[in-house]
Amino acid sequence: xxTLSEVARLAGVTxxxxxxxxxxxxxxxxxxxxxxxxxxxxxxxxPHLTARALAEGRAPTLALMVSSIANPFYPEFALAxxxxxRAHGRFLIVCNTNDDPAxxxxxxxxxxxxxxxxxxxxxxxxPMDDLKKTEKRGAPVVLCMWEKPDAPPELPSIAVDFRAAxxxxxxxxxxxxHRDIGALVGSKKNGIHAERYRxxxxxxxxxxxxxxxxxxxxxxxxxxAGYDATMAMLKEFPQLTAIFASNDLPALGAMNAIAxxxxxxxxxISVIGITDIQWARLSRPALTTxxxxxxxxxxxxxxxxxxxxxxxxxxPVMRVTATPELVRRASxxxxxxx
Amino acid sequence: xxTLSEVARLAGVTxxxxxxxxxxxxxxxxxxxxxxxxxxxxxxxxPHLTARALAEGRAPTLALMVSSIANPFYPEFALAxxxxxRAHGRFLIVCNTNDDPAxxxxxxxxxxxxxxxxxxxxxxxxPMDDLKKTEKRGAPVVLCMWEKPDAPPELPSIAVDFRAAxxxxxxxxxxxxHRDIGALVGSKKNGIHAERYRxxxxxxxxxxxxxxxxxxxxxxxxxxAGYDATMAMLKEFPQLTAIFASNDLPALGAMNAIAxxxxxxxxxISVIGITDIQWARLSRPALTTxxxxxxxxxxxxxxxxxxxxxxxxxxPVMRVTATPELVRRASxxxxxxx
Numbered sequence: 001x002x003t004l005s006e007v008a009r010l011a012g013v014t015x016x017x018x019x020x021x022x023x024x025x026x027x028x029x030x031x032x033x034x035x036x037x038x039x040x041x042x043x044x045x046x047p048h049l050t051a052r053a054l055a056e057g058r059a060p061t062l063a064l065m066v067s068s069i070a071n072p073f074y075p076e077f078a079l080a081x082x083x084x085x086r087a088h089g090r091f092l093i094v095c096n097t098n099d100d101p102a103x104x105x106x107x108x109x110x111x112x113x114x115x116x117x118x119x120x121x122x123x124x125x126x127p128m129d130d131l132k133k134t135e136k137r138g139a140p141v142v143l144c145m146w147e148k149p150d151a152p153p154e155l156p157s158i159a160v161d162f163r164a165a166x167x168x169x170x171x172x173x174x175x176x177x178h179r180d181i182g183a184l185v186g187s188k189k190n191g192i193h194a195e196r197y198r199x200x201x202x203x204x205x206x207x208x209x210x211x212x213x214x215x216x217x218x219x220x221x222x223x224x225a226g227y228d229a230t231m232a233m234l235k236e237f238p239q240l241t242a243i244f245a246s247n248d249l250p251a252l253g254a255m256n257a258i259a260x261x262x263x264x265x266x267x268x269i270s271v272i273g274i275t276d277i278q279w280a281r282l283s284r285p286a287l288t289t290x291x292x293x294x295x296x297x298x299x300x301x302x303x304x305x306x307x308x309x310x311x312x313x314x315x316p317v318m319r320v321t322a323t324p325e326l327v328r329r330a331s332x333x334x335x336x337x338x
Numbered sequence: 339x340x341t342l343s344e345v346a347r348l349a350g351v352t353x354x355x356x357x358x359x360x361x362x363x364x365x366x367x368x369x370x371x372x373x374x375x376x377x378x379x380x381x382x383x384x385p386h387l388t389a390r391a392l393a394e395g396r397a398p399t400l401a402l403m404v405s406s407i408a409n410p411f412y413p414e415f416a417l418a419x420x421x422x423x424r425a426h427g428r429f430l431i432v433c434n435t436n437d438d439p440a441x442x443x444x445x446x447x448x449x450x451x452x453x454x455x456x457x458x459x460x461x462x463x464x465p466m467d468d469l470k471k472t473e474k475r476g477a478p479v480v481l482c483m484w485e486k487p488d489a490p491p492e493l494p495s496i497a498v499d500f501r502a503a504x505x506x507x508x509x510x511x512x513x514x515x516h517r518d519i520g521a522l523v524g525s526k527k528n529g530i531h532a533e534r535y536r537x538x539x540x541x542x543x544x545x546x547x548x549x550x551x552x553x554x555x556x557x558x559x560x561x562x563a564g565y566d567a568t569m570a571m572l573k574e575f576p577q578l579t580a581i582f583a584s585n586d587l588p589a590l591g592a593m594n595a596i597a598x599x600x601x602x603x604x605x606x607i608s609v610i611g612i613t614d615i616q617w618a619r620l621s622r623p624a625l626t627t628x629x630x631x632x633x634x635x636x637x638x639x640x641x642x643x644x645x646x647x648x649x650x651x652x653x654p655v656m657r658v659t660a661t662p663e664l665v666r667r668a669s670x671x672x673x674x675x676x
Contacts, residue, residue, distance in 0.1 A: 044475065061431070061453065069420070070616070075413040082407070082434050086441075091449065093399070093431045096420050103424075111429065115399065115453075137382065223620050252620065259622045278408070279617060282561050282590065284597045 004045070011039040061091045062305060063116035064144075065107060067123045069096040071221065071249065073277050073294075077122060077144070080298030088306055097125065105130050112139035118305040120144050123192055131155055140308035144301040145292070147195040152318040156308060158300045162274070165290040165324035166199025167206075169244055169272045172288070172326055174207045177334045178242040178270060182233045183211065184254060186221030186247040193221070193246040196274055200244050215240070219250060226253025234261065234269075241269060241335035248273035248280045248289055255283060255331060266333035276327055285330035293321045342383070349377040399429045400643060401454035402482075403445060405461045407434040409559065409587065411615050411632075415460060415482070418636035426644055437463050450477035456643040458482050461530055469493055478646035482639040483630070485533040490656040494646060496638045500612070503628040503662035504537025505544075507582055507610045510626070510664055512545045515672045516580040516608060520571045521549065522592060524559030524585040531559070531584040534612055538582050553578070557588060564591025565598075572599065572607075579607060579673035586611035586618045586627055593621060593669060604671035614665055623668035631659045 008015045013032060020026035021036040028036075039045075062085050066074040078094050085092040093116055097104035104126045112119050112134045119134060122144045135141045135155065143157035152159070173181055183200060187193035197216070204211045215237060219225040226245060230253065234240060243258075245251035251273030255265050265271055265285050273280060276291035300319055308317075346353045351370060358364035359374040366374075377383070400423050404412040416432050423430040431454055435442035442464045450457050450472045457472060460482045473479045473493065481495035490497070511519055521538060525531035535554070542549045553575060557563040564583060568591065572578060581596075583589035589611030593603050603609055603623055611618060614629035638657055646655075 044471070069413050069417045072410060072413070072616075075407050075410070078432070079407045079434060082432075091431065091433070091445075091453065093429060094416070094420075095429070096417060107429075115429065133382075256620065256622055278410075279620075282594065282617075284594050284622070 007036065007039045007043055007045045010043060011036045061093050061116045062118050062120065062302065063093045063095055063107070063111050064120045064122060065095045065097055065104060065126070067097055067099045067125050069094065072279060073248075073275055074122060076277060077294055077298050080295040081120060081144075081302055084299040084302035088302065090302075090306070099125050101126055101130075108134045112137065112141075118142070118309045120301050120305060128154060140305060142301050142305045142308070145297055146318065147192055149318070149320045152316060154316060156304055156317045157319075158297050158304060159318050159320045160292050160297060161320065161323055162193075162292070163195045163199035163202065165274050165292060166196035166244075166246065167202045168199075168290045168324060168326050169196075169274055170200035170203025171206070172328075172332065173242045173244060173270060173272060174203055174209070176242075176270065176332060179209065179335075180237070180239045181211065181215070181242045181244055182230070182237060182240045183216040184226055184229055184243060184245040184250040185216060185218045186225070186245070186250050187218065189218055191218075196246040200246075221247050221249055223249050223253040223256070226250025227257045228253075230254040230257035231261070234258070234263075242332070243269060243271045245271065245273045248275045248277045248287060251287055251289065251331075252279060252283055255285070255287065265331050268336065270332040270335070272332055274324070280327075280329070283331075288329045288332040289327050290324045291327045292324045297321050345374065345377045345381055345383045348381060349374045399431050399454045400456050400458065400640065401431045401433055401445070401449050402458045402460060403433045403435055403442060403464070405435055405437045405463050407432065410617060411586075411613055412460060414615060415632055415636050418633040419458060419482075419640055422637040422640035426640065428640075428644070435463065439464055439468075443468050446472045450475065450479075456480070456647045458639050458643060466492060478643060480639050480643045480646070483635055484656065485530055487656070487658045490654060492654055494642055494655045495657075496635050496642060497656050497658045498630050498635060499658065499661055500531075500630070501533045501537035501540070503612050503630060504534035504539075504582075504584065505541045506537070506628045506662060506664050507534075507612055508538035508541025509544070510666075510670065511580045511582060511608060511610060512541055512547070514580075514608065514670060517547065517673075518575070518577045519549065519553065519580045519582055520568070520575060520578045521554040522564055522567055522581060522583040522588040523554060523556045524563075524583070524588050525556065527556055529556075534584040538584075559585050559587055561587050561591040561594070564588025565595045566591075568592040568595035569599070572596070572601075580670070581607060581609045583609065583611045586613045586615045586625060589625055589627065589669075590617060590621055593623070593625065603669050605674065608670040608673070610670055612662070618665075618667070621669075626667045626670040627665050628662045629665045630662045635659045 004015050008018045082092040095107040118140045131141050146157040146159040147162045149159040149161050185193050185197045217229040219229045243254045254271050258265050273289040276289045280287040280289045342353050346356045420430040433445040456478045469479050484495040484497040485500045487497040487499050523531050523535045555567040557567045581592045592609045596603050611627040614627045618625040618627045
């Protein structure tokens with residue numbers, strides 16, 4: 001590999017001058033600058049990013065930790081975050097924790113502050129203490145898509161009003177006339193989808209109705225779990241006319257289960273999700289959902305992380321995205337007359 | 339951030355000894371070793387990966403370049419590659435070229451040999467010359483899922499017999515009794531899906547049939563393009579009873595178009611794809627497809643790349659995965675009697 005000193009030798013200048021030209025620092029005459037750039041070109045020299053990062057006391061990438069890259073939402077978020085990172089001249093490393101805190105800790109220990117000088121955390125199931133330790137070691141951490149705008153976490157975050165999203169979904173079903181609604185919550189009872197479910201309950205309360213707890217299932221956030229839970233719930237409660245799902249994946253599973261039972265969405269049963277992943281648009285019927293602002297959340301996350309890196313600000317900051325919005329598609333309709 | 343010499347000071351040894359303990363090299367007495375590890379623990383010291391990589395003349399990550407992370411196949415491949423990389427103690431950087439050779443070149447220039455010491459290329463639409471230049475600069479390159487096992491490329495590669503996959507898909511439709519078949523090819527005429535289409539034509543020829551060229555559409559490899567092309571083709575050739583798609587995404591688009599035209603898959607029209615992405619299983623009807631061995635291709639790619647990095651072998655090597663296999667689901671059936 002070509003070195004800085006080989007470039008310097010060919011250009012007839014010192015290594016410091018080559019470095020100044022490449023980093024656009026210091027005073028270098030125009031002719032010298034051109035001679036250096038010619039030598040760089042001729043020798044195919046590339047400034048050594050890691051060396052430069054070490055010299056400057058910073059590492060060159062940003063890391064995004066996700067709980068499961070197999071969840072199709074995360075690549076969509078990663079794509080948006082990667083675009084935003086590239087727009088700021090940074091590369092994004094995507095780390096997949098597979099929902100395992102030990103793997104997550106290994107990534108934090110190995111990557112934060114060495115390969116990456118900042119970390120975005122997306123539902124990576126990591127104890128807050130591990131994250132704070134990472135921050136203390138000098139690598140800022142941003143929680144992406146924090147679920148509770150009214151309860152800022154102890155770390156900088158981008159918050160999405162998921163409770164509002166749940167309320168919008170619930171209101172939509174109730175306004176269509178649904179009274180017998182089953183709920184799929186894609187996390188444990190106090191897990192990351194609790195706020196969405198709380199929003200749904202808000203909508204029920206607003207309408208003067210009470211959701212019967214036995215019509216709620218706490219399940220993994222997957223198509224398969226949504227499928228199984230819907231099968232089981234419709235056998236137990238055949239009178240249900242609508243399914244509220246706290247995420248698009250279980251909602252898509254619910255639609256498959258309903259189809260496989262020989263019923264029709266939305267004629268027999270309406271289904272609504274939250275997020276608006278690509279497959280919400282592409283399923284048949286297309287899924288009615290409450291869209292969260294994924295792209296802007298990703299951009300805001302990158303911007304906040306870079307601000308923390310550059311300013312070394314350590315105070316927790318929370319920024320809130322635009323409010324989620326209903327996207328009406330083909331999976332919801334008024335309930336059948338009996 | 340804690341430094342090596344702080345650890346050395348606390349443990350009462352030299353920095354070289356700390357380094358030996360952490361790298362499990364050299365002779366270090368058990369008691370000294372424990373004292374060093376205690377100091378490491380106490381100070382929260384992490385070996386500086388980039389510094390170590392520089393010292394050892396190697397960079398610490400592997401890079402995977404994909405043409406579009408929005409294509410759901412790539413996260414599936416990235417997941418498998420990331421697991422294989424982690425199993426070898428490496429981190430994987432995913433770079434998204436957005437099908438743009440200039441972006442791809444920027445990634446190669448910035449990453450290869452600095453942040454990463456090897457690059458996996460997945461359909462990243464990059465000129466072979468750029469890749470060879472990267473290799474010449476010392477960063478091995480492996481082409482993942484090369485389409486032509488009988489024509490090895492000039493760079494190391496993992497090949498998949500995509501022509502066989504196309505033939506398997508074609509044979510399945512013909513054996514079901516289909517004679518009026520439309521073909522969706524998810525690339526330009528001589529693009530990356532040409533081999534799959536050639537395999538489909540092989541199956542037609544074996545059966546003594548000729549596919550009429552006007553029943554083939556060369557389209558982008560997306561659900562939307564498959565949708566539009568199917569709409570157009572079924573209007574032009576209403577007698578079609580089956581669609582061969584060179585990839586699952588256009589096949590899923592074809593199924594949506596058929597549903598939106600008020601027709602039934604597979605009763606009116608059968609649809610088959612190639613790859614077996616997650617959504618092939620999850621669509622309704624579930625998509626019949628020819629599964630390519632994604633996970634093992636990813637593992638083989640990582641292993642070949644590491645072998646090239648470690649041995650500095652420069653001769654092109656091609657390894658071929660297991661042959662693709664038919665996965666019969668609900669989207670194919672014999673044609674209706676007329």
